[in-house]
Amino acid sequence: AQSVTQLGSHVSVSEGALVLLRCNYSSSVPPYLFWYVQYPNQGLQLLLKYTSAATLVKGINGFEAEFKKSETSFHLTKPSAHMSDAAEYFCAVLGGGSNYKLTFGKGTLLTVNP
Amino acid sequence: ETGVTQSPTHLIKTRGQQVTLRCSSQSGHNTVSWYQQALGQGPQFIFQYYREEENGRGNFPPRFSGLQFPNYSSELNVNALELDDSALYLCASSLVLGGETQYFGPGTRLLVL
Secondary structure: OOEEEEEOOEEEEEOOOOEEEEEEEEOOOOOEEEEEEEOOOOOEEEEEEEOOOOOEEEOHHHOEEEEEOOOOEEEEEEOOOOHHHOEEEEEEEEOOOOOOOEEEOOOEEEEEEO | OOOOEEEOOEEEEOOOOOEEEEEEOOOOOOEEEEEEEOOOOOOEEEEEEEOOEEEEEOOOOOOEEEEEOOOOEEEEEEOOOOHHHOEEEEEEEEOOOOOOOOEEOOOEEEEEO
């Protein structure tokens, strides 16, 4: 069975500072991993995905994530936070077997202070 | 642009009633999944449909049911609504079964009183 743990339900950074959102996963099969962003009162938008190619994955809006198998981690980073990055971020793992469900973490709320 | 739409955007029901939520997938996407997102939580998988057949269910009771139609639309039906059913309901479509990218709609926010 797959599971995802997001460390820190709330992260606060200053505008221009480094953003680091942590995600650890558990998977019985080689994982496909995702980061989604959710703005208030909206659905989920895909930021980036890891599908067993390059371990450093670049996404939209300047975000990137690195897959580290030895640490079972897939942390999301952005060198310089912008006010528009304030949102809820979800890490997810795609299940194997006969159905392809996404298992999500509980989310991390990112606030960006001016 | 994901191309996935959901209706209605908001809905208020009372306990014991029934509700139908609708989703229109991107054209050509033959797989649709439904998720429930309670306040302050991550989305939880309800079930998945592939070519109009259920292809997996999460830990939800049978009063949650679904349908998928040939025109890439789908429905989520919930009978005997309970207060805990209040949540944002998201549908997500993917091009093929096992396609690694699921495209999410904006969701329907359901409030059960």
